[in-house]
Amino acid sequence: MKYNGEGISVEMQLELFRRMLKSRMIEEKMLILLRQGKISKWFSGMGQEAIAVGVVSALMDDEYILPMHRNLGVFTSRGIPLNRLFSQWQGKASGFTKGRDRSFHFGTQEYRIVGMISHLGPQLGVADGIALAHKLRKEKRVTAVFTGEGATSEGDFHEALNLAAVWDLPVLFCVENNGYGLSTPVSEQYRCEHIADKGVGYGIESHIVDGNNILEVYRKVNSLCKSMRKDPRPVLVEFKTFRMRGHEEASGTKYVPKKLLEEWAEKDPIQNYLAYLHEQGFLLEQEEVAIKKEYIHEIDDNLKLAFEEGEVDFTESIELGDVYQKNLYQEVIPKGDDHNVRLVDAISEGLRQCMERHDNLVILGQDIAEYGGVFKITDGFAGLFGKERVRNTPICESAVVSAAMGLSLNGMKAVMEMQFGDFVSSGFNPIVNYLAKVHYRWNEKADVVIRMPCGAGVGAGPFHSQTNEAWFTKTPGLKVVYPAFPYDAKGLLATSIEDPNPVMFFEHKALYRSIYQDVPKDYYTLPLGKASLLKEGNDVTIVTYGAGVHWALDALENQPEIKADLLDLRTLQPLDMEAVYKSVCKTGKLLVLQEDTLFGGIASDIAALVGEQCFESLDAPVRRVASLETPVPFARSLENHFLPKERFVIALNELLAY
The missing domain is CATH 3.40.50.920 (Rossmann fold)
Incomplete structure (x- = not known):
């Protein structure tokens, strides 16, 4: 393996080694603990350390990164206390999910890390939303998101790439092509020569990098990030690497040809880089030994803290209380005159007043800008608030729901209009598995309202007439609002947008233009949960x-x-x-x-x-x-x-x- 350290300081070259080594040594310890039954599961990133370390080292500390199972180097390089990581893997209370989720299924705003969910794909759209918030605030920041070659077959991958391309979002899509999706080789996953070719299809700049060469990874990503901060745009980087151990440890590697394992073992990113550092005289053997001793003590000391922590206690009130973020309802009483309006007008007026009240509120949906939406709820909004905040989207419900989650993560509010409530099935996964669970899992809000034009009685047939609220009332973490009158619709919509929890807001199409009522012209709120x-x-x-x-x-x-x-x-x-x-x-x-x-x-x-x-x-x-x-x-x-x-x-x- 050839290394080129030109333009990279010796201090940074040594730091890259330290970061990779730390990740590897923690993994080696975890495999021992797994065999001892002291942790329940492990997804190994051995042989792939250069990618996680190289990418995170090229980012600024306040730039978000969305890693996956095999990216331990992201967490350790961002300086997360090891005792908290170890507690997380043991299901202890001082972990990041209070024992409610495992491994790397967590996020932390303190370290600007947003962890994965098992469904993989939605985090790509979440990265789009985070990047969109930066762009709207004119912040020169990059968002990096990881995925594997397996997830590039998911619709979310294609939706997220297309959305980022259309909106020129500064997202670095990092694809770790490690040869296998569990046991399925890449030859059975896609027909293009390289995954990078998929980016080209969406008009996205794409690159292929040797994922085992730490200096190549760092140099390329660092260069790209500097460029993307000046010229916001999405970039896809395919990192060629290999998974040296099973999908997770129980899977084993019997399905991998022995010769292939031997070939990639010779490309070990740490051993090869260590030899290079020794050859250059950048790292003496005694210095290497000292670093390893330092990490052994750090790992053992923090493991001791994690092991000494007791099992997480169950308190029913706490478990139930953490499903939703606490929200103190603030009553706003209107002072002005009333006017007699239709349900559709009340919703439009309420949404407009919320846009005026919250300059961090973004509306997302198909045909909602100049056209005003199929029901004209947002007619004229683009002229009032601009197309940056009233955003037409491609037809990609899943990516847009995920992007709304990303906006929330990065300090914004989002209202998404499902063109018809029936189409929510195309965005079902991120709603019920991301938005609904995020607060319970790691104490993060989902400040998202999804508007749901619904209902029969208008001769629209099987795909434009459903009232599918039961899909969501049974999902802990979601709030569901379904008004019948203009007065209620306007006040409840305002409250829903104020609420930091995800709200499914149902609007009956047959009532839009048939039901009139006197409604205050001013902004006002009504409490949720009151019949x-x-x-x-x-x-x-x-x-x-x-x-x-x-x-x-x-x-x-x-x-x-x-x-x-x-x-x-x-x-x-x-x-x-x-x-x-x-x-x-x-x-x-x-x-x-x-x-x-x-x-x-x-x-x-x-x-x-x-x-x-x-x-x-x-x-x-x-x-x-x-x-x-x-x-x-x-x-x-x-x-x-x-x-x-x-x-x-x-x-x-x-x-x-x-």
């Missing part, structure tokens, strides 16, 4: 939300003899069950109405909770009414019977007669 009692009576309790509220109001207007408590839930997570219990204890009868199909919907949970908590107050079985167990049909005659409006009236009268 609205629209009608009062002693005969029955009706609990519903969204379009169901208006179906219930119509039924009660047509049958004025029915005296019902009508509860509009408004938010589904948090859910105001206290209001439901109070009403049921008064009336003794409950009917829960939802537009979603019946099985597995929120009506089922409400019915179960009332059965558990209010059984002695019930005078009849709880009734649930919902749409048919079919996809949403297109033809009006089919859709009318799919929806539960008529079945609701029948069920209501049957319940009253029980």
Whole structure:
């Protein structure tokens, strides 16, 4: 292996060695502990140390880096205390996830490191969002994100590269091509000659680097970062390397030809570099021994601290309390006049006022800039706030959700518009596995609102009519809001944007232009988790939300003899069950109405909770009414019977007669 130290100081050349050696020695210790059963799992980066160390050494300390399993050198080179790393791997409380996640599945704002999730791909889009925040603030910073050759087959990889290219984001995409995705060789993963060719396809500058040559890695990345800070743009670097051990230790390496292992063993990045340093006279043998002794003591001392720490304690209130970031609701009462507006107008007005109130708020979505969105919610916003903050996106929901998470990580707020709520399935993974879990895992907020135009009754068929809130109400870490009136929509949207937790904000398309209400012109907020009692009576309790509220109001207007408590839930997570219990204890009868199909919907949970908590107050079985167990049909005659409006009236009268 040939080394060229030209332009790199001797001090830096020695520091690069120290950083690689430290990573290797920690790994060697971890493998011993793994065999002793003192840690549960290990993903080895032996033979790949030059990549992690070279990249992080070329970055400034305040530049974000998003590493993966085999990038121990990122964490150690950033100076993370070893006792905390060791505690993390043992599931101890002083680790970065309080025992809630393992290995490198964590982040730390203090060290500007954002760890991976097992689904790999979303972190590439997160890097886009972090870089976008830097660019919006005109900060000359680079964001580096790692992935392996296996994840370059994921859609998130392609979405993130395309998004970064379109927006000229200063993201350094670092692909460690180590030969195998678990046991699948690269010959079975892609047909192009090099992964770098994929970057070229997206108009991205791409390079191939010998990932085992620390000086080549450092020189190239350092040069690229300096250039990217001056001229913001994405760059893809494919690091050619090899995985000397299994995907994780239990996998082994039997599937790798012995000759191939022997060839790459000769390219060991540390042994070859050490020989070079000795040849140049930069490092004497006794100095090498002294460095190793120093690291042995540091590793042993910090392991002792980690081992002495007790097992993490379980406290139910703490576990539940850490699912969401604590948020003190601040009531804002409007002072000005009201005006009579449609639901669509109230949402647009509320969003505009939030943009005026928060200069760090960015709206992301398809066709939302000049076109104003398919429902014209953001019509005129590009002229008011500029296309930097009102950003048209390519059709890539997963990358955009991830980018919204990245904006939040880097101090911004994000509102993403799903063009139709149905399309959220294309961005499902980062919502339920990244946004929802990030605070519980490592105490990080996800300051993201995802707007969800939803609902049937407009003849839009199976792919533009779903009310899929149940996908999210069962996911701890998400908040779910579903208003039925303009007044509620505007106030709840403001509160959702103020909230540092991820919020799924459902907006029923059939109500957009059919429901009018007097709404304050000023900015105001409404609390999440508070149902609205629209009608009062002693005969029955009706609990519903969204379009169901208006179906219930119509039924009660047509049958004025029915005296019902009508509860509009408004938010589904948090859910105001206290209001439901109070009403049921008064009336003794409950009917829960939802537009979603019946099985597995929120009506089922409400019915179960009332059965558990209010059984002695019930005078009849709880009734649930919902749409048919079919996809949403297109033809009006089919859709009318799919929806539960008529079945609701029948069920209501049957319940009253029980």
